[in-house]
Amino acid sequence: MPTNPRVVKAFRAMKALGISEKQVKPVLKKMLKLYEKNWELIEEENYRALADAIFDEEESKVPDENDDATVSDSFLLMVMLCMLSCLPISSDMPLGYFDLQEGTFEEKTRISNEPERPFKRLRRGQDGQGSSQPNNSDLVLAGSPSRKPKVEGKVLPGAKSQKQSLETRNSQPRPISLQNPAGNISSQTVSPGCLAVQEHSSQSDLSDMDGTLLSDSLLSWKQRSYKGKEPLLPEPAPQEKRPNLKGSSQAVHFKDPVGQPSAFLSPKQKVPHSRALIKPKDEPFTGDMPFEDARQPIAIIRPDSASKEQSLIQRVSSRKQHHQEPPASQFLAGEDMEDNVPVSSSLARDSCELATIPEDSPASLEIATSALGEVKISLSCNSMLGRPDFHMPSQDELLQSMQDKCLRSYKILDPNFSVMQMLKDMCECFLDLATDPSHEHESQERILNVTPALDLLKKSVGVGGIKENNHVPAYVARGSVDARHFDEMAAFQIPRPLQPLNVLEVVQVSEEAIENGCSGSGKVNEFRDAEFGSLIVVPQSQLTPDEFRSLHYRTDITKGEEMVEIPWLNDVNSEFPPFFNYIPRNLIFQNAYVNFTLSQTRAENCCLACIGNCLLSSTPCVCSNDTEHGFAYTLEGFVKEDFLEDCISLTRDPQRQCLSYCRDCPLERSKNDEILEPCKGHVKRKYIEECWSKCGCHKQCGNRVVQRGIRCKLQVFFTPEGKGWGLRTLEMLPKGTFVCEYVGEILTNKEFYERKMQRTSSSKTEKHAYPVLLDADWCLKGVVKDEEALCLDSTFYGNIARFINHRCLDANMIEIPVKIETPDHHYYHLAFFTTREVNALEELTWDYGIDFDDTDQPVEVFPCRCGSKFCRNMKRSNSKFILNLYEAWG
Numbered sequence: 001m002p003t004n005p006r007v008v009k010a011f012r013a014m015k016a017l018g019i020s021e022k023q024v025k026p027v028l029k030k031m032l033k034l035y036e037k038n039w040e041l042i043e044e045e046n047y048r049a050l051a052d053a054i055f056d057e058e059e060s061k062v063p064d065e066n067d068d069a070t071v072s073d074s075f076l077l078m079v080m081l082c083m084l085s086c087l088p089i090s091s092d093m094p095l096g097y098f099d100l101q102e103g104t105f106e107e108k109t110r111i112s113n114e115p116e117r118p119f120k121r122l123r124r125g126q127d128g129q130g131s132s133q134p135n136n137s138d139l140v141l142a143g144s145p146s147r148k149p150k151v152e153g154k155v156l157p158g159a160k161s162q163k164q165s166l167e168t169r170n171s172q173p174r175p176i177s178l179q180n181p182a183g184n185i186s187s188q189t190v191s192p193g194c195l196a197v198q199e200h201s202s203q204s205d206l207s208d209m210d211g212t213l214l215s216d217s218l219l220s221w222k223q224r225s226y227k228g229k230e231p232l233l234p235e236p237a238p239q240e241k242r243p244n245l246k247g248s249s250q251a252v253h254f255k256d257p258v259g260q261p262s263a264f265l266s267p268k269q270k271v272p273h274s275r276a277l278i279k280p281k282d283e284p285f286t287g288d289m290p291f292e293d294a295r296q297p298i299a300i301i302r303p304d305s306a307s308k309e310q311s312l313i314q315r316v317s318s319r320k321q322h323h324q325e326p327p328a329s330q331f332l333a334g335e336d337m338e339d340n341v342p343v344s345s346s347l348a349r350d351s352c353e354l355a356t357i358p359e360d361s362p363a364s365l366e367i368a369t370s371a372l373g374e375v376k377i378s379l380s381c382n383s384m385l386g387r388p389d390f391h392m393p394s395q396d397e398l399l400q401s402m403q404d405k406c407l408r409s410y411k412i413l414d415p416n417f418s419v420m421q422m423l424k425d426m427c428e429c430f431l432d433l434a435t436d437p438s439h440e441h442e443s444q445e446r447i448l449n450v451t452p453a454l455d456l457l458k459k460s461v462g463v464g465g466i467k468e469n470n471h472v473p474a475y476v477a478r479g480s481v482d483a484r485h486f487d488e489m490a491a492f493q494i495p496r497p498l499q500p501l502n503v504l505e506v507v508q509v510s511e512e513a514i515e516n517g518c519s520g521s522g523k524v525n526e527f528r529d530a531e532f533g534s535l536i537v538v539p540q541s542q543l544t545p546d547e548f549r550s551l552h553y554r555t556d557i558t559k560g561e562e563m564v565e566i567p568w569l570n571d572v573n574s575e576f577p578p579f580f581n582y583i584p585r586n587l588i589f590q591n592a593y594v595n596f597t598l599s600q601t602r603a604e605n606c607c608l609a610c611i612g613n614c615l616l617s618s619t620p621c622v623c624s625n626d627t628e629h630g631f632a633y634t635l636e637g638f639v640k641e642d643f644l645e646d647c648i649s650l651t652r653d654p655q656r657q658c659l660s661y662c663r664d665c666p667l668e669r670s671k672n673d674e675i676l677e678p679c680k681g682h683v684k685r686k687y688i689e690e691c692w693s694k695c696g697c698h699k700q701c702g703n704r705v706v707q708r709g710i711r712c713k714l715q716v717f718f719t720p721e722g723k724g725w726g727l728r729t730l731e732m733l734p735k736g737t738f739v740c741e742y743v744g745e746i747l748t749n750k751e752f753y754e755r756k757m758q759r760t761s762s763s764k765t766e767k768h769a770y771p772v773l774l775d776a777d778w779c780l781k782g783v784v785k786d787e788e789a790l791c792l793d794s795t796f797y798g799n800i801a802r803f804i805n806h807r808c809l810d811a812n813m814i815e816i817p818v819k820i821e822t823p824d825h826h827y828y829h830l831a832f833f834t835t836r837e838v839n840a841l842e843e844l845t846w847d848y849g850i851d852f853d854d855t856d857q858p859v860e861v862f863p864c865r866c867g868s869k870f871c872r873n874m875k876r877s878n879s880k881f882i883l884n885l886y887e888a889w890g
């Protein structure tokens with residue numbers, strides 16, 4: 001339980017709305033971070049901000065169209081929220097005794113076997129079990145059809161008066177009625193927190209409510225939350241459908257659709273003893289999920305809105321297609337450009353609209369939309385024209401400034417909040433930043449980053465079809481700004497085919513351009529001089545410096561750091577691999593305590609007396625002590641079958657998997673939260689111990705596999721399933737083959753969280769690699785110190801493993817901790833070995849152990865496209881899932 005009384009109060013207030021602690025916690029945490037623990041902002045208007053944020057969170061979950069209960073749930077929440085604005089919540093109000101009047105909102109009977117969406121509000125009965133501790137009852141729950149109590153009552157509650165409402169709430173716990181299998185209604189007292197229920201006190205309340213609940217605020221909620229969905233807000237209940245207000249008037253009626261006691265999988269409940277929360281998912285798996293990478297700009301806007309009707313010629317971007325189309329047209333606007341670059345008539349849109357915000361500020365905003373729903377926003381900060389102090393603010397600066405402004409001015413929850421106004425403010429922020437001398441240095445750097453790419457474009461005729469004279473200032477033309485030139489928007493690029501690109505030539509030119517100093521202010525002037533009327537023309541092909549590098553390392557992404565070359569290939573689209581610094585070994589970022597000293601490795605921990613190959617010795621030396629039956633490797637260099645199988649079953653087999661729980665979990669501690677969560681458990685693992693420099697054996701000793709580095713022929717490739725880049729083998733790999741190690745920066749978990757928070761607060765959207773915890777040892781000793789609670793982050797520095805994608809349960813690789821230079825276990829290497837024979841060209845995968853339900857974890861959850869029949873992020877029936885699991889593990 002939280003000890004902070006403000007946290008308790010917040011929980012209490014939300015509970016009164018039928019929102020469980022489990023729903024509140026993650027959102028409250030985020031808000032505390034966002035508001036820098038400014039509780040006043042959270043507590044304002046009876047925690048309206050908090051309720052709003054929770055509501056948004058629920059709304060953002062993948063909608064299940066068939067789940068009518070979801071709509072009902074959300075609807076109830078809306079209603080309650082409206083209530084909240086009229087009814088102050090008292091801190092000493094008993095929890096959970098709001099009743100829902102028997103009424104007329106019918107929730108359709110759930111007949112499907114599908115697991116339910118994790119709408120937690122109706123499942124508070126299970127919340128108490130919500131920790132991730134293994135729960136024997138889970139199997140039963142998972143195997144049985146999930147059912148949800150049917151909420152019969154749907155009368156909109158009323159508040160006759162605040163006083164009366166409070167009295168009602170402060171009265172004794174009231175019974176709720178459960179409809180038994182025979183359909184009789186029996187009353188029984190339900191403990192607080194069992195169900196989301198709604199308050200009313202008398203018939204007159206109801207009369208009031210018919211008129212009052214469908215108030216503006218509720219309607220605005222409705223509009224906000226249920227755009228385009230089926231009746232979200234019922235008409236005011238017709239008189240004849242009004243509930244019976246007699247004896248049971250303060251009761252909630254549930255009806256179990258099939259007359260069985262209801263059983264639910266609470267979101268945190270796990271299918272038996274699974275390390276990685278093997279549990280059928282609620283999110284529908286659809287093959288047509290939008291691909292993040294398919295973002296494309298769509299239009300050119302003429303800042304001069306007078307000629308807007310002729311000025312917008314749009315380029316088709318087919319977001320739904322997986323394969324991006326080759327560039328079919330140039331970007332242009334205005335008659336003067338039409339001859340220069342042909343535009344496919346089929347690509348032009350008839351129904352484009354251009355909205356312009358009135359010119360009453362130093363900046364103007366134009367929004368172009370098409371019938372296909374594509375939108376382009378153009379900010380024209382007119383007052384910058386000709387200003388000598390103009391410089392380009394970074395996107396981070398701009399967003400941060402905008403964020404501050406939102407918090408200050410709007411406090412986010414202003415019901416009249418207008419995005420248009422916000423965007424106008426954004427123009428103003430831009431203007432402020434662009435003319436603030438204190439940011440000038442940074443901005444210059446940014447310009448330097450941009451210009452080589454532009455220079456290249458100028459020189460490389462044929463790249464994306466840009467003609468010699470058609471390239472223009474990409475980010476500034478006559479005071480108009482195109483956001484794509486913030487480097488955050490690098491992914492937001494126009495697709496260009498690789499084929500016509502003469503790679504060598506491009507790289508040469510780019511290097512030449514950089515060497516010749518074709519960057520910086522000189523270029524800026526050149527751009528300013530470019531004559532394109534008042535158009536913003538976006539060059540069709542832009543290579544960022546990172547892309548230049550990627551091209552350069554096309555034949556070896558490791559930059560020569562490994563024994564083998566690892567090329568990359570993209571035959572799906574024209575995306576380049578993300579830029580990162582290739583390192584073949586882990587590097588300490590800053591505070592991690594990793595001691596590699598020779599003196600630390602005591603004589604009794606290494607095989608000083610060995611010579612040659614330890615595996616050939618008649619008695620295994622001390623370096624095999626960590627493994628039960630001698631060395632872990634065979635003479636051929638593979639992990640031994642029994643050891644490997646042991647490792648596999650420890651992580652995959654529900655019967656064998658074993659989680660241990662820290663008393664004081666460093667992971668939770670590192671979040672620096674007011675509300676400390678209990679440890680979520682860490683998988684117990686087996687280690688391999690390799691010989692090291694202090695040992696007497698040869699470098700080619702059979703007990704030195706991981707430290708000798710990558711030997712397999714690998715390739716980084718762009719996956720066609722929408723997982724981004726992946727790693728595959730170009731040769732057949734026998735079972736137990738060492739593939740590579742997970743290499744990255746060694747961070748303390750505190751450092752990692754700080755990094756994560758920075759990324760969140762700066763709204764960075766770049767894709768990043770997955771951090772892995774080095775937590776195998778955390779529960780074996782007492783309290784792990786912060787500087788010893790480590791993880792590896794390969795976002796900025798890493799090796800080839802940063803491209804390995806996740807596969808639920810039956811991945812073809814497994815990660816095994818390998819101890820090499822340090823005798824203690826808080827730092828170790830994480831090595832990938834094949835779990836079976838892997839064919840040439842097969843993608844290499846591992847199970848990240850991710851819980852797709854848990855948003856409060858170090859890693860960010862993604863919609864899984866692993867394709868495994870054990871996928872934990874797929875909608876499937878419980879029974880089939882369990883069947884698959886038992887098929888796999890007997």
Ligand SMILES: C[S@@+](CC[C@H](N)C(=O)[O-])C[C@H]1O[C@@H](n2cnc3c(N)ncnc32)[C@H](O)[C@@H]1O
Binds near residue numbers: 723770
């Ligand atoms: C370690 S990176 C793997 C390389 C990544 N695909 C890339 O393009 O750089 C992890 C990220 O890859 C993506 N990813 C990995 N496995 C996936 C899967 N099974 N389904 C969908 N996306 C996946 C997610 O975006 C995840 O955050």
